[in-house]
Amino acid sequence: MASPATPRPALIRPRASRSRSQLGAVSLASDHAAATGSSGHRRDFVFVVNPSGANGRTGKQWKQLLPLLRTRLADQCNICECITSGPSHAIDVTREAIKDGADAVIAVGGDGTLHEVVNGFFWKGSPVRALDRGPDHLTALGLIPLGTGSDFARTFGWSNDPRQAIDRIVREELNQN
Numbered sequence: 001m002a003s004p005a006t007p008r009p010a011l012i013r014p015r016a017s018r019s020r021s022q023l024g025a026v027s028l029a030s031d032h033a034a035a036t037g038s039s040g041h042r043r044d045f046v047f048v049v050n051p052s053g054a055n056g057r058t059g060k061q062w063k064q065l066l067p068l069l070r071t072r073l074a075d076q077c078n079i080c081e082c083i084t085s086g087p088s089h090a091i092d093v094t095r096e097a098i099k100d101g102a103d104a105v106i107a108v109g110g111d112g113t114l115h116e117v118v119n120g121f122f123w124k125g126s127p128v129r130a131l132d133r134g135p136d137h138l139t140a141l142g143l144i145p146l147g148t149g150s151d152f153a154r155t156f157g158w159s160n161d162p163r164q165a166i167d168r169i170v171r172e173e174l175n176q177n
């Protein structure tokens, strides 16, 4: 686990080298259709949002954050939003997003939501893989901490300010290009 004094990027990348993204087929996408005519270098980011986190604060804050995310990432990324419907839904959504070729799956909520998203990266003990992106394609894990406790974020030295989380995601994304 990282030292609390060492802030880390918001996207936790697997060690293997990442392939440059091509336009994936993220069926969960809300922005995807609008972007399918682009040059093929846009990345698919799937935000898995628990609307009930922090007694409903997560859902309310997410509504304010989404336009900001769109403004800051729309040039580089397809932003896909998935609102969870109940416990364990984030696991299934994450698995589907990875299979569909997502470049990043970002948990929006607290530690419970993050836990489910991390579980979605695996199936029967093995990593879930994209179906059509080649063997080198890997999906990054991200977090916008909006839960009650958000202990994981604190452990990484991240503040609970979602705008700072967006800054980290944008910075990481720009470093990729």
Ligand SMILES: Nc1ncnc2c1ncn2[C@@H]1O[C@H](COP(=O)(O)OP(=O)(O)OP(=O)(O)O)[C@@H](O)[C@H]1O
Pocket: 050, 051, 052, 053, 054, 055, 084, 085, 086, 087, 088, 089, 108, 109, 110, 111, 112, 113, 114, 116, 146, 147, 148, 149, 150, 151
């Ligand atoms: N639509 C939903 N309605 C009710 N519960 C949900 C829904 N979507 C997800 N959940 C469940 O809510 C649980 C708790 O959510 P989350 O961890 O995001 O918030 P929190 O408990 O407020 O934060 P923390 O765990 O950091 O204290 C998750 O583990 C998940 O199973």
